[in-house]
Amino acid sequence: MKENTASSTAYTVLQGLVYIAKCTPHSYLVPDEMRRLGECVLSASEEGRARLSALEKPTIRLKTGIREFIFLPGITLHYILRKRCIEEKTREAIAAGVTQVISLGAGFDSLAFRLSCEFPEVNFIEIDHPDTQKFKADAFDHAAEAQSGLANLKYLDVDFTHQNIEDRLRRFDPFDRSRPTLFISEGVTMYLTEDEVIHMFASIRNLSGAGTRFVFTAVEPRESPRNNTRLALFLYLKLIGEPIKWSMEGPLLPAFLEKQGCKLDAIDATDDFKKRYMAPGRHPRLHYGEYVAVAHFE
Known part of the structure; x- marks a missing residue:
């Protein structure tokens, strides 16, 4: 990620969610509140407004199809399927007794905001690079004002490649290490080195x-038969x-x-997403190569 600018990937993912909601027959996958908050965040910056405007052009479907063919078939639909899975796992963790949810590298995601409204007894913390976080935090603050504010959602800015997550979070007053906790890392590990992941x-x-839960995404190697990512995407990124580093x-x-003191509880990948979230019928080509893993520390 370049300095002093929000992550290009964060913009692309959020634009993709709004695209699915407004321009495709799969709009049922995107909750209205997720779409509304997505548009709110995009409206908060010049680049975001340009991306919103692009969705109104009649050529958007053609351009999206060409871009996916060149770089990564099915990726736009994959974004919302991945998020639906992570939200399901998060809700399951809260139902099982988790009272603190920490999102690492949250990007422009709205999950913590939406669930903080629904579960006021749960402590939510979002951690991300300040250049990405500032647009979303401001946009969500305006949304929260209509709901008399949200005392259980806090933001902590961290540059994962230059700052120590443990030190920053340990000194962050809203963090309560005594609470049963779920950590979430969506679309982050691929941009870290193996040492940084460890x-x-x-x-x-x-x-x-021990007992801490961790929901995270990871990608298959480019040469894996379970990955349909084009070489062009790696060059573009x-x-x-x-x-992509890991x-x-x-x-x-x-x-x-x-080796990390964890036990794997589940892996959900594209075929699982399709069965669980997509309506029966003909489906476009989907992305293969990224999965959602659920683990706990022993």
């Missing part, structure tokens, strides 16, 4: 201890300063997690 796991273990084959994940 450090993330170690930080979570040191902060919250490197060009914009957001290269990947992990799904079958190898349990052994990796064991």
